[in-house]
């Protein structure tokens with residue numbers, strides 16, 4: 001499919017055109033943060049910096065109603081109560097413009113859990129199938145980026161429908177899927193910008209540097225499972241704020257709550273946070289992960305060891321670096337993984 005050119009001064013009109021057909025989300029600056037919001041002409045999209053939030057909420061909202069329910073007493077037999085349930089499913093077509101290649105890659109971590117032969121999360125799938133991504137290539141990777149350690153790259157197209165590459169005067173829009181071709185069909189031909197776009201991608205790929213081999217992490221993190229001293233040292237700075245989980249494009253845990261108003265109610269799904277002490281608190285008061293060392297071990301171990309062991313070696317981290325950049329005390333997941341790989345093998349008992 002032919003690449004197209006989007007001049008800077010036509011960005012707003014192209015987004016307005018998309019908005020006529022799709023719920024169109026773009027990065028918008030709000031105070032110190034850059035978050036995804038529906039496009040509005042009054043707010044220029046912020047495409048110059050990496051968004052604070054990932055694109056995760058476009059497919060997996062922070063908070064969503066799964067169903068409403070209503071109790072009705074049988075008039076003839078008041079001891080009997082009927083429950084009327086209405087499922088809620090959002091399959092309105094959406095386009096997300098300006099997420100980064102690592103953001104889109106994050107959805108593959110979800111797919112392996114919510115779209116399996118045995119388990120189909122219908123709410124997730126309705127949005128996943130109807131959400132299209134115009135990813136923006138990273139011209140200059142940040143010092144916190146490490147997508148190339150986990151199989152990605154600054155101009156990776158996996159999961160994207162269009163790759164948007166910054167060039168002089170605008171962006172080269174490279175369709176990846178047929179849907180992507182449709183999204184950029186109205187734009188002008190981009191052939192004249194292709195060589196420049198390739199140079200931008202080559203420069204970004206070179207700038208991110210050599211990948212560190214983390215393939216040993218899967219076995220090594222498991223071997224360190226009972227090494228309390230190791231995990232206490234790695235987690236000593238952590239203040240259990242949960243920022244890392246909320247910003248992560250691959251954290252997929254959720255909680256379910258029923259909110260009842262008299263005889264009616266709504267079942268809500270909300271993001272959960274494994275760095276919170278309440279995450280594993282049981283009704284008895286027992287907590288199998290009572291300390292922040294237990295919780296950080298779980299977060300890192302899940303992404304680099306337990307998940308890969310269940311999903312053909314795929315790591316549940318896309319190297320976006322958000323958990324490093326936004327951690328208030330600079331806990332660095334790269335350092336923890338490397339420390340685990342370098343740690344002496346624990347002594348075998350017996």
Ligand code: SF4
Pocket residue numbers: 237238239240241242243244245275323326327328329330331
């Ligand atoms: S963002 Fe940092 S301090 Fe907060 S829970 Fe995560 S590792 Fe701990």
Ligand code: SF4
Pocket residue numbers: 244247248249250251303316317318319320321322323324333
């Ligand atoms: S663990 Fe950190 S670097 Fe990896 S995907 Fe999540 S936020 Fe990004």
